[in-house]
Amino acid sequence: MYAVIASGGKQFKVQEQDVVTMERLEGEAGTKIAFSEVLAVGEGADLKVGTPTVAGAKVEGEIVEHLRGPKLIAFKIKRRKGERKRKGHRQELTKVKITSIA
Numbered sequence: 001m002y003a004v005i006a007s008g009g010k011q012f013k014v015q016e017q018d019v020v021t022m023e024r025l026e027g028e029a030g031t032k033i034a035f036s037e038v039l040a041v042g043e044g045a046d047l048k049v050g051t052p053t054v055a056g057a058k059v060e061g062e063i064v065e066h067l068r069g070p071k072l073i074a075f076k077i078k079r080r081k082g083e084r085k086r087k088g089h090r091q092e093l094t095k096v097k098i099t100s101i102a
Contacts, residue, residue: 003059003101004040011039014098019064024092027063033096035059041101058102064095 002015008023027033038057040049048054069091076085 001041001043001101003038003057005035005059006037006039007035014059014101016098016101018098020061020096020098021067021093022096023094024066025063025094025096029063029065031063032099033061033063035061059098060100060102061096061098064097067093067095069093 002013004011004013006012007025010022012020012022014020025033036053036058038050038054038059039052040047041054041057042048048057050057072089072091074085074087074089077083
């Protein structure tokens, strides 16, 4: 059985025991969290799709660790002007292990 959850403006297809990397969530490592925005749950003919969420569905997980993503460089240049801008960014991420889908 799998579920589609929404977190941090993105959607994730998850199953039990999956480890998912998503936008930074509040809480320390080892904290249990619940995702109430479940967009779809089930498998095959038993798939229930919400409008926009499935009523009564809940996905629970546990925060594994907080980390930072790879460095991304935004480089802007204007030709023939000698103007160059270089800016870096690293996204704050959280690894979550899915413990149950109900």
